[in-house]
Amino acid sequence: MQERVSGHLARNYVAEIARYHRIQATPQFREAAEYCRERFEEFGIRAEVLGFPAREGTLYWGWPMFQEWEASEGVLHLIDPPEAKKKLADYNEARLSLFQRSAPFQGEAEVVLLEDGEEWAEYEGLDLKGKVALTRGDRDRVHRLAVEKHGAVGIITDVMKELPGLRHPMDLPDALQYTSFWWYGGETKCFGFVLSPKEGARLRALIKQRQREGKPAVRVQATVNSRFSDGEINVVSALIPGQTEEEVVLLAHLCHPQGAANDNASGSATVLEVARTLQALISDGTLAQPRRGIRFLLVPEMLGFAAYLANNESLIPNMIAALNLDMVGENQSLCGSTMTIEQAPGSFANYADDLVVRLVEETSSGATNYTGLEGQTASRYAVTPFSGGSDHCLLIDPSVGVPCPMINQWPDKFYHTSTDTLDKVDPAMLTRVGSIAATYAYFLANAGPEEAVWLAEEVLSRHKTRVLALTRDGLARSTGADHSPEDGEMLFRRVRFLQKRAEKALQSIQRLADVDVSAWQEEALDFAEVELARVAKLVPHSPGKPPAGVWEKEATSIVLRRLWPGPIDPKNFINRMSDEEHETWWRVYRESPEGTYVYPAMLLYWADGQRNVQEISDLIELETGKRVTEMLVTCCRLWQRLGLVELSTAS
Numbered sequence: 001m002q003e004r005v006s007g008h009l010a011r012n013y014v015a016e017i018a019r020y021h022r023i024q025a026t027p028q029f030r031e032a033a034e035y036c037r038e039r040f041e042e043f044g045i046r047a048e049v050l051g052f053p054a055r056e057g058t059l060y061w062g063w064p065m066f067q068e069w070e071a072s073e074g075v076l077h078l079i080d081p082p083e084a085k086k087k088l089a090d091y092n093e094a095r096l097s098l099f100q101r102s103a104p105f106q107g108e109a110e111v112v113l114l115e116d117g118e119e120w121a122e123y124e125g126l127d128l129k130g131k132v133a134l135t136r137g138d139r140d141r142v143h144r145l146a147v148e149k150h151g152a153v154g155i156i157t158d159v160m161k162e163l164p165g166l167r168h169p170m171d172l173p174d175a176l177q178y179t180s181f182w183w184y185g186g187e188t189k190c191f192g193f194v195l196s197p198k199e200g201a202r203l204r205a206l207i208k209q210r211q212r213e214g215k216p217a218v219r220v221q222a223t224v225n226s227r228f229s230d231g232e233i234n235v236v237s238a239l240i241p242g243q244t245e246e247e248v249v250l251l252a253h254l255c256h257p258q259g260a261a262n263d264n265a266s267g268s269a270t271v272l273e274v275a276r277t278l279q280a281l282i283s284d285g286t287l288a289q290p291r292r293g294i295r296f297l298l299v300p301e302m303l304g305f306a307a308y309l310a311n312n313e314s315l316i317p318n319m320i321a322a323l324n325l326d327m328v329g330e331n332q333s334l335c336g337s338t339m340t341i342e343q344a345p346g347s348f349a350n351y352a353d354d355l356v357v358r359l360v361e362e363t364s365s366g367a368t369n370y371t372g373l374e375g376q377t378a379s380r381y382a383v384t385p386f387s388g389g390s391d392h393c394l395l396i397d398p399s400v401g402v403p404c405p406m407i408n409q410w411p412d413k414f415y416h417t418s419t420d421t422l423d424k425v426d427p428a429m430l431t432r433v434g435s436i437a438a439t440y441a442y443f444l445a446n447a448g449p450e451e452a453v454w455l456a457e458e459v460l461s462r463h464k465t466r467v468l469a470l471t472r473d474g475l476a477r478s479t480g481a482d483h484s485p486e487d488g489e490m491l492f493r494r495v496r497f498l499q500k501r502a503e504k505a506l507q508s509i510q511r512l513a514d515v516d517v518s519a520w521q522e523e524a525l526d527f528a529e530v531e532l533a534r535v536a537k538l539v540p541h542s543p544g545k546p547p548a549g550v551w552e553k554e555a556t557s558i559v560l561r562r563l564w565p566g567p568i569d570p571k572n573f574i575n576r577m578s579d580e581e582h583e584t585w586w587r588v589y590r591e592s593p594e595g596t597y598v599y600p601a602m603l604l605y606w607a608d609g610q611r612n613v614q615e616i617s618d619l620i621e622l623e624t625g626k627r628v629t630e631m632l633v634t635c636c637r638l639w640q641r642l643g644l645v646e647l648s649t650a651s
Ligand SMILES: [Zn+2]
Pocket: 256, 263, 416
């Protein structure tokens, strides 16, 4: 695969795909999808562009849909004071200048500077009616408070999100942050413009100066030509047929703004290049027709994939495994990135992430040590715990049940900005990820008893390594003055959690071939027991009292029953929240915005109609080290009120 996968061809596909403004459910996304379909056909692979209704009120599993959107113009001029007159933003010059899905507007307005506009107190004594808010605050929150509650007609943001340890907003002074509205129905639609940190700083200084000098406010003229309509959201599907109905799926999201290269033209381009390579190898007889089919899916992230799955539920039992490629082409030294292989959550432990890690290791050399005698890795990689936020989180839901690791590059200094461009893409990295993905797909498409045994050994030995890493870390910490016997107990519980993980992961191999995995399972358990017995003599441990706060009490009384497979992001239902619910949600969200991707999803994954929410909270704590009972209970209550889950009282 390494000889045949071409990172240079893949890079060319990145360049082509990046020319399209690939916003979900837009005519330009459809054009990008057509471009990819044509490539598949050119390789000799049958492909189609599928369409699913895009209109408000439609729900694909737990994902609400919006309308199609199209914009032909979006310009913002500073018009007052006249001596400062200039064009601030132009959608036709830079697609990120406009909030995607901005509503049409034509007119002039005063600009009001908000600190971040996220709290009610900031609005006291301010008149925003008919004006534009300049803010770096959270888009949804500012929309709710400034536009819905205080009558602003639009938003200007100069936000540049910080990536801890890698990107400070002032590292990209001229870049624009990718920003979108998502209208799910019933909101007051408005427009938004995006300024670079530098342009934002200038405008802020001007506004403050005018205020100090008691001069009339700064005014802008905004023109947005855009339209919404009931339309389609599109997915590209291509298939190298196998000899059975079963399939291995390679998956990438095709969406994102024009120019966006690593996110995720790189993943889509890699899928194309893998398809080309495999088809060529099969056509020239180097490889046999695979036993299982290999399906290639290019989707609008999350929502578009949910639309595909919800409309193709009958295909799911035949999907034996998948791989999600999300931001894979990074030049690591430019972007500051590390290749990450995301593990499945404990609720769906399976063999597939260990297989990907093996393939990453197999392709890791490239440099040598000083004497040139030993190979060493020329790029970074890390195995990371489940964090969701991309398409694999729809498949690794136990109620969907398709093993799907994700290969990603994170963090990325240019992520979600106008500077995520082709020059940040490294052909060598595309070759590497492409050969990993091609090998993964072809290996699993043909895996039988022999491969299953090999995988069982792989999973077992990696399990042992994980147990040793955990106990080694636990031992090191147990000598600290702040170590408590409860910490010691937690270590024991976490090792037992790993035991269960290994048991399940080994079990999952049976999906590939009818092999008895019980011997490996036993060895996995025994190994951990020996290690626990050793550690028990060294680490003080006792259960302590279980926490019994108000949230724990409530969590113990709730059992959640799901209505659909797949996670539900509470943020997508803000339009249906009452004012009170919105405030409650905002408090939880503000504490840990990223956490609200991960923990609510984990809650749904564990919800089997039997466990109460406190039991699930304990499992999440074992897996992540975080106690998030309040967030979980809040989600349960909110989802129930919105009709997204059913709750019953625990017996
Ligand atoms: Zn993205």
